Amino acid sequence: MVLLWLIQITSALLGLEIIRFGVYPREILGLRGLLFAPLIHSSFAHIFSNTLPLLVLGTAMLMGYPRAGKFVFPIIYFGVGIMVWTFGRESFHVGASGINFGLLAFVFVIGALRWDKRAIALSCLVFFMYGSMIWGIFPTEPGVSFESHFFGAAIGVLCAIIFRNLDTKPPEKHYDWEDETEELVGFIENDEKTP
Secondary structure (H helix, E strand, C coil), X not given: XXXXXXXXXXXXXXXXXXXXXXXXXXXXXXXXXXXXXXHCCCCHHHHHHHHHHHHHHHHHHHHHCHHHHHHHHHHHHHHXXXXXXXXXXXXXXXXXXXXXXXXXXXXXXXXXXXXXXXXXXXXXXXXXHHHHHHHHHCCCXXXXXXXXXXXXXXXXXXXXXXXXXXXXXXXXXXXXXXXXXXXXXXXXXXXXXXX
16 A cells, blocks of 8 residues: 555656556556556556555455465456457556455355355345445546456456455354243144143
């Protein structure tokens, strides 16, 4: 996070044209964007819109799925760049929004697949906070790389399917009142069976 802001502030102060280090589809020099594109933003408004979601979604992934997160983050980071380089429009594509879409899709879908309390809570939280981002996978504004958004989301869904069982589910808490409820249900069932 700090690195993103350092790059943005330095490029603004020195008047550097670092956009050319983004992904440029099907050009050899555009491949350097696989490494640099998520670190570069076109404006302060662009980096502002990516910072908080990256922090929240990244934290949700790492807190909820620490083992899977070690694989998921680099897959999304480089996977988005590869897919944009292969299929994107001929333009420079920069920014961390593809990562944000990948993390959002991952945390939401893995919650639906695992269906334990913590996974569901994380899934609902990220969807409540950032669910409206999903419209970004469609071409809405010129100059916005919807390709990064789309491929990020697709890779996030795929990662959720692949890594859904890598982290162990938390143990289910058992409360005393549940025992009482089970005893009551058993008593009612036995009472109904007796003539």
